[in-house]
Amino acid sequence: MDLLGNLGLGLETALRPENLLYCLxxxxxxxxxxxxxxxxxxxTIAMLLPITFNFExxxxxxxxxxxxxxxxxxxxxxxxxxxxxxxTSAAVTAIDGHEMAKQGRAGPALAxxxxxxxxxxxxxxxxxxxxxPPLARVALSFGAPEYFSLVVLGLIASIAxxxxxxxxxxxxxxxxxxxxxxxxDTYTGTPRFTFGVRELFGGINFVSVAVGMFGVAEILRNLxxxxxxxxxxxxxxxxxxxxxxxxSIAAPVLRGTALGSALGILPGGGHILAAFxxxxxxKRVSRHPETxxxxxxxxxxxxxxxxxxxxxxxxxxxxxxxxxxxxxxALMVGAFIIQGITPxxxxxxxxxxxxxxxxxxxxxxxxxxxxxxxxxxxxxVKMLTIPYRVLFPAIIAFAVIGGFSLGLNAYDVYAIxxxxxxxxxxxxxxxxxxPLLLGFVLGPLLEDHLRRAMIISRGDPSVFVxxxxxxxxxxxxxxxxxxxxxxxxxxxxxxxxKEEV
Amino acid sequence: xxxxxAIRRALKDILAGSVxxxxxxxxxxxxxxxxxxxxxxxxxxxxxxxLGGILVLLGIIVVAKGLVAGEGETIGTVPWRxxxxxxxxxVFFGATVRGLGLVPALFVATLLSAFAGHRAGVIPxxxxxxxxxxxxxxxxxxxxxxxxxxxxxxxxV
Numbered sequence: 001m002d003l004l005g006n007l008g009l010g011l012e013t014a015l016r017p018e019n020l021l022y023c024l025x026x027x028x029x030x031x032x033x034x035x036x037x038x039x040x041x042x043x044t045i046a047m048l049l050p051i052t053f054n055f056e057x058x059x060x061x062x063x064x065x066x067x068x069x070x071x072x073x074x075x076x077x078x079x080x081x082x083x084x085x086x087x088t089s090a091a092v093t094a095i096d097g098h099e100m101a102k103q104g105r106a107g108p109a110l111a112x113x114x115x116x117x118x119x120x121x122x123x124x125x126x127x128x129x130x131x132x133p134p135l136a137r138v139a140l141s142f143g144a145p146e147y148f149s150l151v152v153l154g155l156i157a158s159i160a161x162x163x164x165x166x167x168x169x170x171x172x173x174x175x176x177x178x179x180x181x182x183x184x185d186t187y188t189g190t191p192r193f194t195f196g197v198r199e200l201f202g203g204i205n206f207v208s209v210a211v212g213m214f215g216v217a218e219i220l221r222n223l224x225x226x227x228x229x230x231x232x233x234x235x236x237x238x239x240x241x242x243x244x245x246x247x248s249i250a251a252p253v254l255r256g257t258a259l260g261s262a263l264g265i266l267p268g269g270g271h272i273l274a275a276f277x278x279x280x281x282x283k284r285v286s287r288h289p290e291t292x293x294x295x296x297x298x299x300x301x302x303x304x305x306x307x308x309x310x311x312x313x314x315x316x317x318x319x320x321x322x323x324x325x326x327x328x329x330a331l332m333v334g335a336f337i338i339q340g341i342t343p344x345x346x347x348x349x350x351x352x353x354x355x356x357x358x359x360x361x362x363x364x365x366x367x368x369x370x371x372x373x374x375x376x377x378x379x380x381v382k383m384l385t386i387p388y389r390v391l392f393p394a395i396i397a398f399a400v401i402g403g404f405s406l407g408l409n410a411y412d413v414y415a416i417x418x419x420x421x422x423x424x425x426x427x428x429x430x431x432x433x434x435p436l437l438l439g440f441v442l443g444p445l446l447e448d449h450l451r452r453a454m455i456i457s458r459g460d461p462s463v464f465v466x467x468x469x470x471x472x473x474x475x476x477x478x479x480x481x482x483x484x485x486x487x488x489x490x491x492x493x494x495x496x497x498k499e500e501v
Numbered sequence: 502x503x504x505x506x507a508i509r510r511a512l513k514d515i516l517a518g519s520v521x522x523x524x525x526x527x528x529x530x531x532x533x534x535x536x537x538x539x540x541x542x543x544x545x546x547x548x549x550x551x552l553g554g555i556l557v558l559l560g561i562i563v564v565a566k567g568l569v570a571g572e573g574e575t576i577g578t579v580p581w582r583x584x585x586x587x588x589x590x591x592v593f594f595g596a597t598v599r600g601l602g603l604v605p606a607l608f609v610a611t612l613l614s615a616f617a618g619h620r621a622g623v624i625p626x627x628x629x630x631x632x633x634x635x636x637x638x639x640x641x642x643x644x645x646x647x648x649x650x651x652x653x654x655x656x657x658v
Contacts, residue, residue: 051645167566171521171559178528178552185545190535192545193528216587223583223617389618390629396587396614397607397633400594405647413595417588424584428576429517451543459541 006356007129013357014364019059026063027365030070031372035078035380038222038388039395041071043215045331046207047398049338050406057339058354062361064335068328069121069311069362072271073369076113076304077380081106089307092275096292096299103295107238112249112297113304114373115241120257120305121366124312127261128319128359132348136320139345144452145463149473151446154323156477157266158438159484166484168431176436179204180443187451199411206334207406208415209440210327211399213433216420219392221427239374249301252282256305264310265317270325271310278306312362319355320345327434330441513576514567521560529553586617602653603642608634
């Protein structure tokens, strides 16, 4: 069967010693930044992206992907042990996971998180294998109008799932799109908004935007108030589950995985939403809802499975459409482009070894993560004792070297400072940076497809509504916008995202 | 409610909206200096002009909405000293890494950032900066072979 042949190719690629090594480095780094508060996978991937330039394309993508899903594991460790979710999606895990730890059941909680995540990661990978190729075939028939509508849908949907004010998120997208227009116009070669600075002709470096907005801005936020982290971790014992515990997590893991796999495909914070949604589902179906919040093992199993399944399936829009679902995926687009590959439906057919190798590596990586996170848990906990006054200069050092090394260009470094300050103040004013980064990455794509569609249609804008696929996508986008603006849904949305604080 | 109270309540939205309006105006005005073109044949200025206009509009709505129904949250403290030090550190690195070389540029940049922390003593900051510089040289130059001189041409050896 074709599928088996593809998986064989993937295994062959993923199991090459150097790729195994990059996968291990990726998931270990991911776990580390997931554990450490104050630095997340977005900033890390952005900083490391430039150095992957010299890697083999598949090795580079395997490592960067590993950082992303590895961070999901690491985030839950700190959520359980010190009630400090390293990642937003682990915030739900903290509710019952930390409660379990306080009752001396940290071991079972960590085991549940790791095993649930592993199961979910496996299923997520299978979903990817099954759904990506047929979707890519559909996407191959897309023309410029369809792509334009698709990008619009992606951008709108990403704000529907974002936190905070819709209006501000919309404005952040537009600001991102505008920043994306800086540089030489592809059609006429006219340099736009460069003011004679040659280094800007190629556009603003997206590594600088990401590192500034997610790395430097976050540092400034952490420097706002003096925080002394006290790490009180007793020795974690008994990292296994009893038969009874196994039985009680089986169903929540399955439900969490299903929900996460489905929501992960959605643009925006699909994995965050998945964690919250699965927690409330478990609470509703449980025969003992009163135990939730007091160390219910189901309350760890379901959201952990959901966020990890979603982390895997969020690769689907990237791999089949070239459309990033969230900022980390936007950086993955950059990783593809650095390697000279345009992400999209062609990758499957043009670069089968890369496509299948990356997918299989995610399963391998999940296996590594179970091994890294259960027996070696002590190492990660030790990392929490690194004081912040050492950590943040290190982040800045990596950020500036990373920014500089991409083009050996001082303007890329100045841009980090600019976007760090801009990002910090915008966050202070209630504007999330994620939509801006998505807009920035998708801006050139949107403009290109729009201009091409208009040339094809001889300047008739009705082309977007007369072609059925394009029309469907636009209706979906409009629907997403209207639904999120309905008062009832808006209240729900606020409640969902408020729980995480 | 008195007008000043309304403004204070809406301060966050007014400032956010103003940022959007300023950026929108900037892009829209500058894009008129490029060829705008027509929908059929869009010039380089077309899309920035349209998007700039939309951003100005969104900024105005953000301000208006804040005045009608502001969230009332305060902006909170801003660590001005830390922010300034971090910016100076980053810009210093960008400006001098070619001339001074990686080691001095990075040392000064990490030293400045270390001072951005709270109660940063001189000796710990020097130790942190020295340690990080060594670590980065090992990672980026020795292991990853970044092509940057360790000591640049500005420093006569």
